[in-house]
Amino acid sequence: MEKRVVAINGDGIGREIVSAARRVVDKAVAKDNIVIHWAEHKAGGEAIDTYGEPLPQSTIDACKVADAVLLGAVGGPKWDAVNPAIRPEKAILGLRKALGLFCNLRPVRIFKALQDYSPLKPELVQDVDFVIVRELTGGIYFGERLEATGEGADEVAWDKETYHRYEIERIMEVAINTAKQRKGKVTSVDKANVLASSRLWRKVAQEKATANPTVAFDYLYVDNTAMQLVVNPGQFDVIVTTNLFGDILSDEGAVVSGSLGLLPSASIGTGTALYEPIHGSAPDIAGQGIANPLGTILSAAMMCRHSLEAPNAAAAIEKAVEDVLAAGYRTGDIYKAGMKKVNTEGMTEAILQYIK
Missing domain, CATH: 3.40.718.10 (Isopropylmalate Dehydrogenase)
Structure with missing residues (x-):
């Protein structure tokens, strides 16, 4: 071949x-x-x-x-x-x-030989082996934006977070298929208590969970996820999240390693x-x-x-x-x-x- x-x-x-x-x-x-x-x-x-x-x-x-x-x-x-x-x-x-x-x-x-290189306590990193599945082409990085305009206290800039259903569905499918080849657990990360785009994200994630009963699903807010990566990183198998959140959490995961x-x-x-x-x-x-x-x-x-x-x-x-x-x-x-x-x-x- x-x-x-x-x-x-x-x-x-x-x-x-x-x-x-x-x-x-x-x-x-x-x-x-x-x-x-x-x-x-x-x-x-x-x-x-x-x-x-x-x-x-x-x-x-x-x-x-x-x-x-x-x-x-x-x-x-x-x-x-x-x-x-x-x-x-x-x-x-x-x-x-x-x-x-x-x-x-x-x-x-x-790796076992490098456990003492992690900034976390040895007992916290013995079972760390997870995958972050990050959406790459949607969200705030690719949304509409306005560079700073105005003057003084009225100077303003903004970025728009947008997700379409198809973008969420396809990234969920990747996460599910990845989990099926590993330990069978997906943690979907969002900020559904604040963001409308995250509420659609969670809605689609829950639909995919229902359609894939052999995969265990969990749903965490991004701030809680950031904390859990420090206090109990061994709990995770597959983390699936948005472009912005994935950018941040994957770097945190790198530090944990x-x-x-x-x-x-x-x-x-x-x-x-x-x-x-x-x-x-x-x-x-x-x-x-x-x-x-x-x-x-x-x-x-x-x-x-x-x-x-x-x-x-x-x-x-x-x-x-x-x-x-x-x-x-x-x-x-x-x-x-x-x-x-x-x-x-x-x-x-x-x-x-x-x-x-």
């Missing part, structure tokens, strides 16, 4: 971590008799330097016909002064729109899915060979599972990461005294050796 994957290195450490992930994926999928044809395309600051825009049409066209897209990270201070209309981050929004990516999947799992460098994500929808780590481009360490590749490697494992029809490869990669961490290998960002400190290449080689 042959698969086509677009690799977008992006900026900063992007090329280093994407290269590492590609090596790991190639070895893992070979055991499933899958061959990947990689095609490199530009987006972000690198594309601005080359084409004068963050997302050239050639990149969009390549992504549309690929089986998956693996992205490093985009942005950096080098492009802070460019026209806001062509900032590197526009590439991400452009890809979401062009590929119909309405859902972000962000798993939050604390104790290391941004290990968290993967997937953006899925009606077109080619996009996989990327949640951390930034880290331009301050770019080119030094010390970046942590695990977030990208785990994102590539998600790619194997969801887009490349290679669940065995996905499981092998995830198990290799777990075993390598248990063996004490650490890049500088997660290093502690007594561990085996390695650079990007050293961590990648360790993962390759541990793939069963």
Whole structure:
């Protein structure tokens, strides 16, 4: 079986971590008799330097016909002064729109070897393993808005939160299907006691719960959810929520895990899915060979599972990461005294050796 994957290195450490992930994926999928044809395309600051825009049409066209897209990270201070209309981050929004990516999947799992890295007490993080399902293309981020106008006390600005039924239904379906493959529990997060859009959100969620009796549903306000992620994060399986709330809660989940460098994500929808780590481009360490590749490697494992029809490869990669961490290998960002400190290449080689 042959698969086509677009690799977008992006900026900063992007090329280093994407290269590492590609090596790991190639070895893992070979055991499933899958061959990947990689095609490199530009987006972000690198594309601005080359084409004068963050997302050239050639990149969009390549992504549309690929089986998956693996992205490093985009942005950096080098492009802070460019026209806001062509900032590197526009590439991400452009890809979401062009590929119909309405859902972000962000798993939050604390590996046993890293439990003491979490800022929470050890007893609170022993069973943390949940997924945040965030709606990506609706809500206040894409609603109507008015930039600040007027003067003095009368100066005003506003943003409009809008959700259509179809947007809520399709994100609920993703959450339900995800839960069916896990522990079978969905927590729908809203602010239905205040917001009209959240009342529609809860109404649709309750309808979906009725239609799927094998999945347990819970409904929490967003402020309570934020608290519960700190006091009892192990209770969650699948959290489904709006664009704004998901943006905030997923970052809180990342902090709970104790290391941004290990968290993967997937953006899925009606077109080619996009996989990327949640951390930034880290331009301050770019080119030094010390970046942590695990977030990208785990994102590539998600790619194997969801887009490349290679669940065995996905499981092998995830198990290799777990075993390598248990063996004490650490890049500088997660290093502690007594561990085996390695650079990007050293961590990648360790993962390759541990793939069963």
